[in-house]
Amino acid sequence: xxxxxxxxxxxxxxxxxxxxxxxxxxxxxxxxxxxxxxxxxxxxxxxxxxxxxxxxxxxxxxxxxxxxxxxxxxxxxxxxxxxxxxxxxxxxxxxxxxxxxxxxxxxxxxxxxxxxxxxxxxxxxxxxxxxxxxxxxxxxxxxxxxxxxxxxxxxxxxxxxxxxxxxxxxxxxxxxxxxxxxxxxxxxxxxxxxxxxxxxxxxxxxxxxxxxxxxxxxxxxxxxxxxxxxxxxxxxxxxxxxxxxxxxxxxxxxxxxxxxxxxxxxxxxxxxxxxxxxxxxxxxxxxxxxxxxxxxxxxxxxxxxxxxxxxxxxxxxxxx
Numbered sequence: 001x002x003x004x005x006x007x008x009x010x011x012x013x014x015x016x017x018x019x020x021x022x023x024x025x026x027x028x029x030x031x032x033x034x035x036x037x038x039x040x041x042x043x044x045x046x047x048x049x050x051x052x053x054x055x056x057x058x059x060x061x062x063x064x065x066x067x068x069x070x071x072x073x074x075x076x077x078x079x080x081x082x083x084x085x086x087x088x089x090x091x092x093x094x095x096x097x098x099x100x101x102x103x104x105x106x107x108x109x110x111x112x113x114x115x116x117x118x119x120x121x122x123x124x125x126x127x128x129x130x131x132x133x134x135x136x137x138x139x140x141x142x143x144x145x146x147x148x149x150x151x152x153x154x155x156x157x158x159x160x161x162x163x164x165x166x167x168x169x170x171x172x173x174x175x176x177x178x179x180x181x182x183x184x185x186x187x188x189x190x191x192x193x194x195x196x197x198x199x200x201x202x203x204x205x206x207x208x209x210x211x212x213x214x215x216x217x218x219x220x221x222x223x224x225x226x227x228x229x230x231x232x233x234x235x236x237x238x239x240x241x242x243x244x245x246x247x248x249x250x251x252x253x254x255x256x257x258x259x260x261x262x263x264x265x266x267x268x269x270x271x272x273x274x275x276x277x278x279x280x281x282x283x284x285x286x287x288x289x290x291x292x293x294x295x296x297x298x299x300x301x302x303x304x305x306x307x308x309x310x311x312x313x314x315x316x317x318x319x320x
Contacts (some may be wrong), residue, residue, distance in 0.1 A: 007249045008213055015166040018210075022165055025209060028201035028237065035229060036075030040276055041269040050268070054303050057295075058085060058269040058283045059093040062120050062256070064293050065100060066127075066224070072107045075100055077113035086300050095296065096285040097150060101126075102143040110149035117296070120150035124175060127194075127223035129154040133171060135212035140178040144187050151179055153191040154223060155207065156199050170215070172214035189288075190218035190256055204234055208241035218254035224291060229259025232273060239277040251282065258291025264302040267295060 011021035045053055063082045065074060074199050086092040097118035098108050105121040112119060121143035125131035131139075140151055153175050159167045172191055179187040191211040195204050211219045219238055222229035235257045242253045255278070261267060267290060274282050282288050304310070 012166075012169060012213055015164075018165045018169060019163065022206040022209060025202075025214075026203055028205055030201050033201060034233045037236045037273065040236075040272050041232055043272045045268050045272070051303070051306050053268045053271050054264055054299050054306070055093050056283065057264070057290065058303075059096060060288055060300050061095040061290050061292055061296055061299075062097040062099045062258075063095045063296060064098075064224070064236060064258075064291055065104075066122060070101065072104070075107045076105045076111045078116075078247060079108055079117070081296070083112065083115045086303070087295060088286055089304075090100075092300070092303065096289055098211075099152065099291065102139055102146065102148075105146035105148045107145045114137060118149040119147060120152055121146070121148040122152045122154075122223075124153040126152070126154050126192075127225040129156055133174065136171070137174060137178050140175055141253055144179060144181065148187055149174070149185075150188045150218075152192055153222060154192045154194065155211070157194055160203070160207060160210075161198070166301050169210055169214045172211060172216065176215045181308060188217040189215070190220045190254075191216040192220040192223055192258075194223055194226060195221045195230075195234045196226045201234070204237050205241060208238050208286050209245070212241065212245045212251075212253050216253060218289070220256040220258055220291065222257075222259040222291075222293045224259030226259075230257030230261055230270075230291075232269060235270060236273050236277055239273060239282070242282070243278045254287040254289065255282070256289040256291055261292055263298045265293075267299065300315055 010017060012018055055233050063078055065078055082095040082098045093118050097120045098112060099120040100108050102123055105119055108119045123139040124136040125139060125141050143151055145153050156171060176189050177188050193204065193207040198204050198207060208219050221234055238255050242255055246252050257270060261270065274288055
């Protein structure tokens, strides 16, 4: 029998109960949601506050390489950049994590040993998720055995969109169980919805609650592999979901927008969304992350500009 937080045990008792719960959530006012996201994006952040926001954003990055051409050398170089983003300024924060495919997790773990930077690994047949459950779970086991601190799984969007919510729920439960370790802390689980494929804001709200009910430690917008990824509106909607979930259960869940966030200006807009929607408790890399590869470079250039008054240009940073 499916299990979940006591406050919602009835909601996950059966397929029909889960459907009733998810379709009973309030409908999303798309116009209002987008207007609020746009309004918060106009906030002006300057001087000291901007410097704080840039450092906070750097500390929240899951520095990511998820390409077929990834090599151990590239992963080690990315790990070195995560630990020491700006070799000319040792006050620069480290990133939160390095995110790689499962076969590169051991390389990342070795390169980051003792640094405090986490290793995140995508799994469950990322990015499409088109594989049998035993294959997906083997993917997770490999990453956890290699020492990954965090697992980023993709949901079965086909099952979700066809209304087979209990199948998605039970798959998340099964992946969560594979994140357990007998000899150390469990790997934290990030559940990726691929919001660009869910089509509607109502579906994103339902997916958010489904992921949280199943035990996600983070809910994540996207793989970064489709045309529409993280947006202020879909992230705002997910922040509302984690806020409301904590109000009803006492359990705090993280949020990770990923894909398409490339500039300091973009990142600061998202931080404003966090502060104004979920609150200050989420302004920490334990509860909010950016999935990004190129964002760090722009943050570093803007950081140097604030400290020196000069914009150094792209040659100042390493090319990932």
